[in-house]
Amino acid sequence: MLQKRIDDQPTISRQMVREAQDILHRHLKGVGLKQTAQRDTILRTFLETRDHLSTDELLRLVQKKDARIGYTTVYRTLKLLAECGLASEVAFHDGIARYEHQYNRRSHHHMVCTECGSSVEFFSQEVGQLEQEIGRRYHYLTTRHTFQIYGICEDCRKKSNALRPL
Amino acid sequence: MLQKRIDDQPTISRQMVREAQDILHRHLKGVGLKQTAQRDTILRTFLETRDHLSTDELLRLVQKKDARIGYTTVYRTLKLLAECGLASEVAFHDGIARYEHQYNRRSHHHMVCTECGSSVEFFSQEVGQLEQEIGRRYHYLTTRHTFQIYGICEDCRKKSNALRPL
DNA sequence: CGGTGTCTTGAAAATGAATTTCAATTTCAA
DNA sequence: TTGAAATTGAAATTCATTTTCAAGACACCG
Numbered sequence: 001m002l003q004k005r006i007d008d009q010p011t012i013s014r015q016m017v018r019e020a021q022d023i024l025h026r027h028l029k030g031v032g033l034k035q036t037a038q039r040d041t042i043l044r045t046f047l048e049t050r051d052h053l054s055t056d057e058l059l060r061l062v063q064k065k066d067a068r069i070g071y072t073t074v075y076r077t078l079k080l081l082a083e084c085g086l087a088s089e090v091a092f093h094d095g096i097a098r099y100e101h102q103y104n105r106r107s108h109h110h111m112v113c114t115e116c117g118s119s120v121e122f123f124s125q126e127v128g129q130l131e132q133e134i135g136r137r138y139h140y141l142t143t144r145h146t147f148q149i150y151g152i153c154e155d156c157r158k159k160s161n162a163l164r165p166l
Numbered sequence: 167m168l169q170k171r172i173d174d175q176p177t178i179s180r181q182m183v184r185e186a187q188d189i190l191h192r193h194l195k196g197v198g199l200k201q202t203a204q205r206d207t208i209l210r211t212f213l214e215t216r217d218h219l220s221t222d223e224l225l226r227l228v229q230k231k232d233a234r235i236g237y238t239t240v241y242r243t244l245k246l247l248a249e250c251g252l253a254s255e256v257a258f259h260d261g262i263a264r265y266e267h268q269y270n271r272r273s274h275h276h277m278v279c280t281e282c283g284s285s286v287e288f289f290s291q292e293v294g295q296l297e298q299e300i301g302r303r304y305h306y307l308t309t310r311h312t313f314q315i316y317g318i319c320e321d322c323r324k325k326s327n328a329l330r331p332l
Numbered sequence: 333c334g335g336t337g338t339c340t341t342g343a344a345a346a347t348g349a350a351t352t353t354c355a356a357t358t359t360c361a362a
Numbered sequence: 363t364t365g366a367a368a369t370t371g372a373a374a375t376t377c378a379t380t381t382t383c384a385a386g387a388c389a390c391c392g
Binding site: 200201202203220221222238241242261262263 | 348349350351352358359360
């Protein structure tokens with residue numbers, strides 16, 4: 001079975017949660033916003049989860065801790081987390097925005113199965129180098145890139161072979 | 167000034183239009199659909215245009231030739247063109263689906279300016295090789311990939327420097 | 333400790349692109 | 363030519379995202 005995510009840390013440590021919370025609090029102060037229980041709960045839930053979460057999915061997890069937190073707050077907090085570098089948006093091109101943690105993670109990319117929607121992560125320094133190189137060549141100040149591979153995973157291939165032999 | 171698109175052909179030839187139309191007609195027949203004047207007009211307009219077109223943009227161009235053609239038909243025809251390989255969707259992550267011709271074009275990628283939305287194309291065979299390699303490693307049957315670089319183009323950098331010197 | 337001006341919250345409404353519906357029209361195989 | 367089947371396009375719908383707004387929470391100040 002393939003790993004869905006390759007973490008540098010097998011699980012999130014208390015230490016990392018504290019550091020991440022610190023980053024968020026500093027960012028909030030910096031832009032004149034307030035620290036709230038909701039924002040902390042959402043950040044903690046986000047950090048504890050290993051997958052690529054849509055706003056809806058994160059909402060469901062957050063509501064297990066505090067059922068009164070609403071969609072809008074999760075939506076807005078994810079934007080805040082992205083602003084201060086704790087989260088980043090990953091677009092799998094299925095019409096739903098997803099976020100993943102960014103804090104203390106190596107640069108990586110995704111390969112997505114177009115049948116079942118599952119994804120694996122892979123590492124490739126070449127892609128980052130290419131960003132630099134192309135940016136230099138065309139005089140762009142590059143900020144980021146997206147790279148996804150789409151295909152059909154082993155499991156889905158087995159399933160469709162079982163349905164339609166030969 | 168940078169070229170927005172690097173074409174293998176400077177302009178679309180009569181020959182290519184005929185061939186593309188042939189591909190569409192064969193596809194239509196193949197899936198039991200009908201040839202119509204609208205579909206031909208939309209295909210021709212699409213081929214004559216060099217940019218990355220949203221449905222709305224293509225609609226506007228199409229309506230110069232036949233004002234009675236509606237948004238829905240353009241939308242549906244673009245899907246047909248994508249089905250038979252004449253067009254492909256490019257996602258620039260601004261929430262709007264765009265299409266570009268695929269017929270007789272070399273594989274390429276896009277670098278997009280996040281200030282003004284303009285884009286340049288670049289070629290890199292490494293990216294295609296990477297798709298193959300990663301697919302093999304994780305046992306995916308890969309079908310395609312997306313690779314975009316985001317940044318700020320020279321023009322926009324000059325403009326913002328002019329506004330805020332030093 | 334309060335008081336007070338902001339910021340936050342979350343339900344509901346709005347937005348906007350993508351998609352579907354449906355009645356009138358057109359295509360095309362026989 | 364004919365009629366079954368597909369097409370068309372305006373309008374309606376969908377659905378994720380984003381905004382609005384009134385009530386509540388935070389935090390700076392004295």
